[in-house]
Amino acid sequence: MRSFATVKKTRQLNHDTFLLCLKSEKIASCAEAGQFVNLKCCDGLDAYLRRPISIHSVNRECNTFDIVFQVRGKGTSLLSRIRPGDEIDVIGPLGRGFTLDHSHRHIVVAGGGIGIFPLFQLLKDHTAAKKTAVLGFRSKDFVVLEDEFKKHSTELLIATDDGSYGIKGFVTDVLEKIIQKEKPDMVYFCGPEVMMKTGVKLLQKYNIPCEVSLEQRMGCGIGACLVCVCKTRKDNDWDYSRICADGPVFKGEDIIFD
Ligand SMILES: Cc1cc2nc3c(=O)[nH]c(=O)nc-3n(C[C@H](O)[C@H](O)[C@H](O)COP(=O)(O)OP(=O)(O)OC[C@H]3O[C@@H](n4cnc5c(N)ncnc54)[C@H](O)[C@@H]3O)c2cc1C
Ligand code: FES
Numbered sequence: 001m002r003s004f005a006t007v008k009k010t011r012q013l014n015h016d017t018f019l020l021c022l023k024s025e026k027i028a029s030c031a032e033a034g035q036f037v038n039l040k041c042c043d044g045l046d047a048y049l050r051r052p053i054s055i056h057s058v059n060r061e062c063n064t065f066d067i068v069f070q071v072r073g074k075g076t077s078l079l080s081r082i083r084p085g086d087e088i089d090v091i092g093p094l095g096r097g098f099t100l101d102h103s104h105r106h107i108v109v110a111g112g113g114i115g116i117f118p119l120f121q122l123l124k125d126h127t128a129a130k131k132t133a134v135l136g137f138r139s140k141d142f143v144v145l146e147d148e149f150k151k152h153s154t155e156l157l158i159a160t161d162d163g164s165y166g167i168k169g170f171v172t173d174v175l176e177k178i179i180q181k182e183k184p185d186m187v188y189f190c191g192p193e194v195m196m197k198t199g200v201k202l203l204q205k206y207n208i209p210c211e212v213s214l215e216q217r218m219g220c221g222i223g224a225c226l227v228c229v230c231k232t233r234k235d236n237d238w239d240y241s242r243i244c245a246d247g248p249v250f251k252g253e254d255i256i257f258d
Contacts, residue, residue, distance in 0.1 A: 001094075001222075003027070004087045008064055013144040016071045018080045019056070020088075025063040027092050031055045033121035034097030034213055034249045037067065038221035039079065040089035047075040052218045052244070054118035054190075055093060068117045068145070094221055095248050098211055102127045104185035108178060109153075110171050110199060112136040112191030118213055119190055120145070123152040130154050132184065134174045136191065140165035172198045179206050186210065193257060200252035210252035216243045231256035 005024035012018055027037065038050040057066040071077050082088065100122070107128045109119040116135045123131055133153040137143050139162045150156045158166030159174050167174055172195060175187070179202075187203055189196045190213035203210045219227035223245030232241040232254045241247065 002089065002091050005090045007082055007084050007086045007088065009084060010082065012080075013068065014141065017068065017142075017144050018071070019066055019068045020079070020082065021064050021066050022088065022090070023062075023064050024090065027055075027090065028058050028060055028063045028065045031058045031065055031093040031121075032097035033100070033125050034118050035093040035095050036118070036221075036248065037090050037092030038094060038218070039067075039091075041075040041078040047078055049075075049219065050091065050221060051075040051079070052094075052221055053079075054213075056117045056120050057124065058121055068114075070114050091221060095244055096246065098122050098188055098213070098249050100126050101186065104128050106130040106132070106182065106184040108132045108134060108175065108184045108187045110134045110136075110175050110187060110189050110191070110195075112171050112195045113138070113142075115189075115191030115195075115213070115215070116145070116149075117190075119188060120149065120152065122188060123149070128185070130184075132178060133157070134159065134171050134178070136160070136171035136174075136195070137165070138162070170198075171195055172202055175199065176202055179203075179208065183208060189213065189252070190215075196252075196255075197257040200255065200257070203252060211249050212252050212255060213248045214243050214250065214255070215248065218244055220244070231258075 005022035009021035036054045041047040053067045056068045131153045132155045136159045187210040196212045216228040219225035228243040229240040
């Protein structure tokens with residue numbers, strides 16, 4: 001599954017967020033919404049471990065896929081300096097993506113921060129007649145990809161923590177208002193753990209199924225090192241699941257949030 005992808009395009013979306021368009025027939029031909037790639041950020045020993053980044057968008061005709069990342073530390077800082085024509089050592093597509101049930105007529109994607117990126121391909125691939133996107137950001141300066149999400153959803157609601165853009169408040173507050181007006185068939189979450197924990201609880205109250213995409217520091221990215229485990233329900237007990245191989249997407253009801 002290891003291969004080299006050629007950087008076709010780079011785009012800076014705001015002060016610390018970058019989009020890379022990568023050419024790889026191997027990945028673009030089979031990538032599913034919610035899966036990720038594990039990238040080597042440089043040739044040397046700097047940022048030795050690969051960094052996991054979600055697949056944001058796939059163009060199957062052109063054999064390309066996009067990733068979007070926020071600069072956090074050494075690895076993502078090195079990635080932000082990559083230029084068109086460079087090659088990146090990539091393993092992927094990895095993990096279990098979102099489940100798409102095309103009998104669903106109304107779906108909601110609810111994302112916060114870097115969690116909005118994997119929800120984009122899901123909106124592109126799902127055939128539901130109504131697709132609502134609720135995206136949360138810290139403030140106006142962090143809002144990215146608004147036009148792109150608008151294009152692939154029937155309704156886009158943006159929430160900011162400080163009210164500097166869109167609705168003031170949390171994604172889960174906006175979601176509850178949507179549910180009170182019209183119950184969706186399915187909700188997909190990706191974002192900070194506290195948002196997903198609140199979201200899953202909320203949906204259980206209204207008896208609506210959901211999936212969550214979890215994020216965790218990773219080692220191997222392929223299920224071997226057990227660095228990335230989370231607690232999941234198994235029968236009447238619980239067990240550890242590997243976010244990289246058993247996830248990152250899980251049924252909301254299966255996750256035991258700490
Ligand atoms: C399945 C998966 C998909 C991801 N998709 C995306 C994406 O689409 N876009 C994006 O911007 N980021 C994504 N991430 C997070 C991304 O992998 C980390 O931000 C990145 O590895 C940080 O590397 P770094 O070398 O820049 O920072 P480091 O120097 O390694 O760390 C900088 C800071 O970030 C924290 N950190 C590092 N990795 C993680 C992590 N995985 N979860 C929480 N905190 C972390 C560290 O504790 C530290 O405080 C994803 C993570 C996973 C597991
Ligand atoms: S990162 Fe090694 S098992 Fe998940």
